[in-house]
Amino acid sequence: MDGQLIQMEFPVKGGNFGGAGDAASKIKNILKQLGIRYEIIKRVAIASYEAEMNIVAHAAEGTIVVEINPNAVVVAAKDKGPGIPDIDLAMKEGFSTASQQIREMGFGAGMGLPNIKKATDDMTIKTEVGVGTELTFKIFLTDNREETLK
Amino acid sequence: MNRAGNSGYYHSVRLEEEKCQGCTHCIRTCPTEAIRVRNGKAKIIDERCIDCGECIRTCPNSAKITTTDPLDSIKTFKYKVAIPAPSFSGQFSRKYMLDKALFGFMLLGFDEVMEVAFGASIMAKAITQYLHDHGAELPRPMISSACPAVVRLIQVKFPGLVGNIIPLESPMEITARYARRKIAEMQGIPDSDIGVFFITPCPAKVTAVKQPVAAETSAVNGVISMTEMVNQIKKHFSSLRSLEELQKAPGMGIGWGRRDGEVESVDIPNKMAVDGIQHVSKLLEKIEAGGFRNIRFIEAQACVGGCVGGVLTVENPFLAKLKVDLVSDAVDKANDGLAEKVYTEFKESDFLFSQEIQPRPILTLDADVGKAMEKLKKIDEIHAELPGIDCGACGCPNCRAFAADVVNGLASRMDCHFDLRERVTGLAQEIFALAKKLPHTMQEKGNPDETK
Numbered sequence: 001m002d003g004q005l006i007q008m009e010f011p012v013k014g015g016n017f018g019g020a021g022d023a024a025s026k027i028k029n030i031l032k033q034l035g036i037r038y039e040i041i042k043r044v045a046i047a048s049y050e051a052e053m054n055i056v057a058h059a060a061e062g063t064i065v066v067e068i069n070p071n072a073v074v075v076a077a078k079d080k081g082p083g084i085p086d087i088d089l090a091m092k093e094g095f096s097t098a099s100q101q102i103r104e105m106g107f108g109a110g111m112g113l114p115n116i117k118k119a120t121d122d123m124t125i126k127t128e129v130g131v132g133t134e135l136t137f138k139i140f141l142t143d144n145r146e147e148t149l150k
Numbered sequence: 151m152n153r154a155g156n157s158g159y160y161h162s163v164r165l166e167e168e169k170c171q172g173c174t175h176c177i178r179t180c181p182t183e184a185i186r187v188r189n190g191k192a193k194i195i196d197e198r199c200i201d202c203g204e205c206i207r208t209c210p211n212s213a214k215i216t217t218t219d220p221l222d223s224i225k226t227f228k229y230k231v232a233i234p235a236p237s238f239s240g241q242f243s244r245k246y247m248l249d250k251a252l253f254g255f256m257l258l259g260f261d262e263v264m265e266v267a268f269g270a271s272i273m274a275k276a277i278t279q280y281l282h283d284h285g286a287e288l289p290r291p292m293i294s295s296a297c298p299a300v301v302r303l304i305q306v307k308f309p310g311l312v313g314n315i316i317p318l319e320s321p322m323e324i325t326a327r328y329a330r331r332k333i334a335e336m337q338g339i340p341d342s343d344i345g346v347f348f349i350t351p352c353p354a355k356v357t358a359v360k361q362p363v364a365a366e367t368s369a370v371n372g373v374i375s376m377t378e379m380v381n382q383i384k385k386h387f388s389s390l391r392s393l394e395e396l397q398k399a400p401g402m403g404i405g406w407g408r409r410d411g412e413v414e415s416v417d418i419p420n421k422m423a424v425d426g427i428q429h430v431s432k433l434l435e436k437i438e439a440g441g442f443r444n445i446r447f448i449e450a451q452a453c454v455g456g457c458v459g460g461v462l463t464v465e466n467p468f469l470a471k472l473k474v475d476l477v478s479d480a481v482d483k484a485n486d487g488l489a490e491k492v493y494t495e496f497k498e499s500d501f502l503f504s505q506e507i508q509p510r511p512i513l514t515l516d517a518d519v520g521k522a523m524e525k526l527k528k529i530d531e532i533h534a535e536l537p538g539i540d541c542g543a544c545g546c547p548n549c550r551a552f553a554a555d556v557v558n559g560l561a562s563r564m565d566c567h568f569d570l571r572e573r574v575t576g577l578a579q580e581i582f583a584l585a586k587k588l589p590h591t592m593q594e595k596g597n598p599d600e601t602k
Contacts, residue, residue, distance in 0.1 A: 004520045006527065025439050034522040035514035038310030046440040070519045141519065 006030065006068040012052055014060040014081070017107075023064040024048035027075070030068065036141050043119040044073055044139050050112045050119075051077035051135055057102050058082060059132065068141075072121075076136045083129035091117065157196035162217050162356035162373075163203060165192055169213035174542030176205035176214060181427045182306055182512065186555070187545035198512050200302035201357040202427050202452045203461040216353040216462060219372040221382065224259055227345025227371065229333060232260040233325050234349035234379070236267040236399075236407030237457035240470030241380050245397070245480035252396040254383035262333065263396055266348070269325030271403030271489040274415035276318055276501045281418045281446060283498075291437065291445035292316050294412055298358035299452035300430055301507065305363065308434045309509030316447075317364070317503040321406060322348055322355065324501065326369035328492065345371045349379050351460030354452065364503035380464045400485040401478035408471040409456035412449035421447035426454040515554075529553045537568045 008030075010023035028045040036044075048064065055062035059081025067074045082097075084090045090097075093114045098107060113135075117123050120137040127133040172190035177183075184198030185205060192205070192213070206214040224230045232255040242248045255263040273296075281292060295301055295315050304311050319327075326346045333339055348370045350356055359368045383390070405411035413423045422445055424433050430450045436442060453459030458470035465473065515529075516522035532553040539549070544565040546552035555561035564570050 004523045006523055021436065021439055021441065025435060028439055029513075030526065032511070032513045033515050033526055034519050035511070035517060036519065038509070041310055042438075042440070045438065049440050068523070070523065 004070050006066075008066045010064045010066075012055045012062045012064055012077075012079075014056060014058070014062070014079075016056060020053055020056045021049055023052050027064075027066050027073075030066075031073070031141075034068070040139060040141055044075070047116045047119040047137055047139065048075050048077075050116050051075065051137070053107060054112050054133075054135070055079045055081070057098055057107055062132075071142055072138050072140045074136065074138045076134060078132065078134045080132045083131055083133055084125065084127040085129050087125055087127065159196045159199070160357055160361040161194065161196060161199050161201055162353040162360070163194065163199060163201045163206060164215055164217055165194065166213050166215055167191055169211050171211050171213070173210065174545070175208045175210060177542055177545070177547045178540070179204045179208045180547065181303065181431055183547045183551050185547070186560075187542075197510070198306060200299050200306060201353045202299035202303070203353045204427060204452075206353065206461045216356060216375065218350065218356055218375040218378070218462075219347070221258065221374055221378060223372050223374075224345055224347055228343040229262070229337075229339050229345065230260045231329050231333065231344065231346045232263045232349060232374075232379075233266050233269075233322065233329065233346060233370070234263070235322070235351050235355070235376065235457060236265070236270055236404050236411065237351040237460060237463055237470065237474070238265070238349055238376060238379075238407070239267065239404045239477045240407050240458040240474040241376070241463065241465050243473055243476065245477050246392045248477050249392040249394050249397050250387065250390040251380075251383050253390050253393040254386060255379075256393075256396075257386055257390065258379075258382055260347075262329070264325055264329045265397070265399040265403070266321050266325045267399035267403035267406060268485075268489060268492075269321035269323075269328065269403070270406035270411070271400045271415065271486070272324055272328075272493045272496070273318065273321045273501070274402060274406075274412070274417075275490075275493045276324075276496070276498075277316060277412075277447070278417045280316065280318055280498070280501070281416070285446065289314050290443045291448045293437075293448045293450055295364075295503075296320050296406070296412065296449075297354065297451045298363075299352070299354035299427065300450045301363055302354070302357075302510075303427065303430065303452070304434065305507065305510040306512045307431070308438055309511045310438055311434060312507045312509050314437070315507055317507070318501045319365075319503065320358070321403070322358070323362075323365075323369055324496075327500070330369055347372045347374050349374055349376050351376045351457045351463045352453065353461065363507050364505045366504070376460070376462045377464055394482075397481065398485055398488060399481070400489050401481040401483075402486070403489065404474060404478035404481060407456065407474045408458045409451060410449070411456065411474075413447070416447055416449075418447050420445050421449070423449040423451075425451045425456055425459070427452040515558075525557050528557045532556055532563075535569075536566060541567075543567050 027048050031041045059079035062079030065076040091113050120139050122138040124136050170191045172187050177185045182198045184195045185192050239248050242251050252263050293314050330344050350373050356373045359370045359373050362368050402415040409425045410423050413421045455467035459467035515525040536549040544552050
């Protein structure tokens with residue numbers, strides 16, 4: 001049923017810390033209108049916020065594409081950025097390539113990707129150094145996490 | 151006394167219909183989009199209203215009012231206690247004037263007066279201790295429960311954050327409980343004879359007493375408007391004595407009458423204050439998205455300037471802030487010791503809410519996710535066709551809310567003047583075309599029916 005599928009796209013501007021979190025906030029507000037459980041909304045909000053921040057902090061520009069169906073929300077954060085040379089290293093808590101300037105603003109703690117991984121049911125990263133990164137994650141809306149992971 | 155509507159929710163904010171002009175000021179400033187203009191009158195939606203008083207502030211015709219208990223209602227109790235809010239101090243310029251004002255309560259028929267600022271300094275210690283003892287297992291940031299409008303804003307618009315509200319009673323409640331206990335113990339007066347009356351700066355506190363969110367009932371029996379009390383006291387001001395011993399609250403508690411009072415008195419690192427319901431909304435929005443996790447305590451107040459900005463205060467809020475500062479600086483330092491002593495008489499369980507605060511989400515479009523999605527899409531479709539200037543002429547706060555009302559069957563597309571105008575234009579063109587249509591007998595050569 002296409003009446004039960006919501007798709008949206010939000011452009012994200014690199015370096016624009018003032019507007020950072022806008023896309024995550026909009027996604028969160030849609031889920032609130034849909035009556036999704038708060039614990040799930042929280043996880044979607046945290047993961048989308050971190051994904052959005054990654055674009056803002058590292059890339060020149062990007063987009064957040066969201067797809068919501070009654071069972072799951074899928075978010076794809078695509079950017080034209082530096083790419084990730086070593087995904088395993090990037091997944092380590094506390095590892096960050098963020099500049100000193102960005103750290104001084106309170107970002108770049110190296111928790112972005114690990115936090116997304118923790119908050120979501122599925123996460124994949126496609127990346128090419130010098131070209132960009134596409135991070136996709138999925139969070140189930142209906143069942144609770146433990147059951148869906150089995 | 152407790153008049154709850156069909157929805158089951160009590161509201162102190164009401165409309166005086168005959169004064170309402172049906173203008174659209176209130177519908178647009180309401181932080182929960184709880185008002186619609188229907189049949190030329192503002193209608194408050196019970197489920198959405200949080201009694202913050204923004205509509206009272208904004209109404210140019212004073213049609214929005216706060217329902218409070220009349221001063222006469224104290225007569226139903228044998229022993230009458232007034233507990234004025236900390237912002238009461240901001241209505242008087244000097245400490246000796248506050249002393250006189252407190253004596254004024256006795257003159258007006260009360261047997262005792264106890265400042266809620268006293269309870270505030272006890273709560274400052276209780277909050278500090280609570281955050282200290284439970285910090286590790288609590289979500290961050292924790293938000294003060296002192297402003298009932300903020301608590302209700304969280305319940306309806308940010309239900310995911312109810313767990314971030316500090317589950318401790320308000321200074322008003324603690325002051326009332328302490329007063330009841332002390333009077334019963336010291337004077338042997340039965341509890342049912344004691345009437346505790348809160349002197350309120352705002353409608354939200356009235357609702358907090360008539361329908362508490364985290365307890366069956368309040369220890370407060372009635373709520374009297376601060377405006378009414380200040381007016382009465384000022385009328386008798388020249389005949390009042392300055393009874394210093396009535397003023398028992400420490401300066402720190404008096405500070406709760408204005409913004410920053412809580413932050414200054416709660417001894418915890420990484421704390422901040424936010425005031426004004428729109429700013430509070432924006433902050434909650436960010437917290438909900440996972441922000442502000444380094445902050446441990448947030449003082450959030452619906453009124454600009456804090457409680458001195460409440461719609462039932464008399465003094466200009468910004469001047470009242472200065473007055474609070476002057477009075478709290480002049481207060482006897484010995485009061486600190488008394489509050490300290492009383493604090494030790496309480497256990498943590500005395501401060502804790504007796505019930506959990508429940509979410510009351512108003513944004514959910516349908517209980518079924520699939521149906522909610524269909525509704526959301528319809529709302530988006532309708533919204534895209536609307537002029538988007540949020541004129542309010544349809545009686546809804548903005549085009550988006552109108553689209554939602556249409557989808558929920560609460561408004562008709564024809565309620566939009568622009569839509570209506572377009573349809574009338576189309577209709578007029580059709581009429582014009584029809585008017586030019588001629589029967590064959592009337593058609594002349596060289597002047598055929600142009601409408602064909």
